[in-house]
Amino acid sequence: MSRRDVRPALLVLADGEVFEGEALGAPPPTGIATGEVVFNTVLSGYQEVISDPSYAGQVVTFTYPHIGNYGATGADDESPRPACRGVIVREPARRRSSWRSDQDLDAWLAGHDVPAIGGIDTRRLTRHIRDRGAVPGAFGPLGEAPDGSIVDKTALRAAAAAEPGTEGVDLVAQVTTAEPYTVGDGPHRVVAYDFGIKTTILRHLSGIATVEVVPASTPAEEVLARRPDGVFLSNGPGDPATVPYAVEAVGALVGEVPVFGICLGNQLLGRAIGAETVKLPFGHHGGNHPVRDVRTGRIDITSQNHSFAVAADSLPAGAALTHVNLNDGVCEGFALPAERAFAVQHHPEAGPGPHDAAHLFAAFDEMMGGA
Structure with a gap:
């Protein structure tokens, strides 16, 4: 400097x-x-x-x-x-x-x-x-x-x-886009909720879809009216309990269209299906967290940035725990197979790296009907 x-x-x-x-x-x-x-x-x-x-x-x-x-x-x-x-x-x-x-x-x-x-x-x-x-x-x-x-x-x-901290404060409203905008020219049509979306995430999504980014407060009916092949729930700041409008919208989208969430998107999807979220003592913020896919045993070294997480023992019937953090056992992802929805707590786009979990974007592509 x-x-x-x-x-x-x-x-x-x-x-x-x-x-x-x-x-x-x-x-x-x-x-x-x-x-x-x-x-x-x-x-x-x-x-x-x-x-x-x-x-x-x-x-x-x-x-x-x-x-x-x-x-x-x-x-x-x-x-x-x-x-x-x-x-x-x-x-x-x-x-x-x-x-x-x-x-x-x-x-x-x-x-x-x-x-x-x-x-x-x-x-x-x-x-x-x-x-x-x-x-x-x-x-x-x-x-x-x-x-x-x-x-x-x-x-x-x-x-x-x-200073009140971040618990109980709607920080999403401070960072979301004011107006919809479109990026990319991929074969699918994806509507991405901007709860604080990162440029690197849009870069990954643009490789598989034409992406319309919408404000966090956009109702589900407006999203479905765009006839998307899939809906993406972005990362974002703060306490998921402070954005009930987003939880309501996500709940109305589940089962209607393929859904993929990252970070805050994971927590919002969890709350939308009735799971609880908890604040971690000092959160996960770093680029070296080992995450295990419980279905395959695959271990990815991941980038993380979150202070809240889904409580694994609160996932309802029909929701399957898919990923766990090997440092502390925290829920790192779950899926709703019958509703064509899944989400992860870590950052597969990894800006910064590592890039072990980038294959999850291909999984979203496949869920929407891609090769």
């Missing part, structure tokens, strides 16, 4: 933990950035992570100590603008070294109005979140803020205590 004037900054968690660092990225408009603090274990792909709309309401901590070494390029953005509340790193790279990059990460963050803090002991922070669970936090440069207020430890502690 380019070196500008170094400003001392603090990160304060709602439980009172304090971390010293330096301000990076864009200055928060009020001097303080807040959000639910989580950690991601990827070694690369930081730009894809930061621009993933599923991080709305959250502050992303990178466990890998050296972030920004290959810069940033618009070609790797997963959305038009990041939705996360901020970024936490240990050691920001002093220079970028990739021919693909057109700016360094610090400039990219500033250009997208994303505040960040560097120099943080991310090992200590990660261990704390692992033991305590995801926790609200606040950070900002010390001193006078742009609005004239003073940022100090007391102000940051108060801001962290006031």
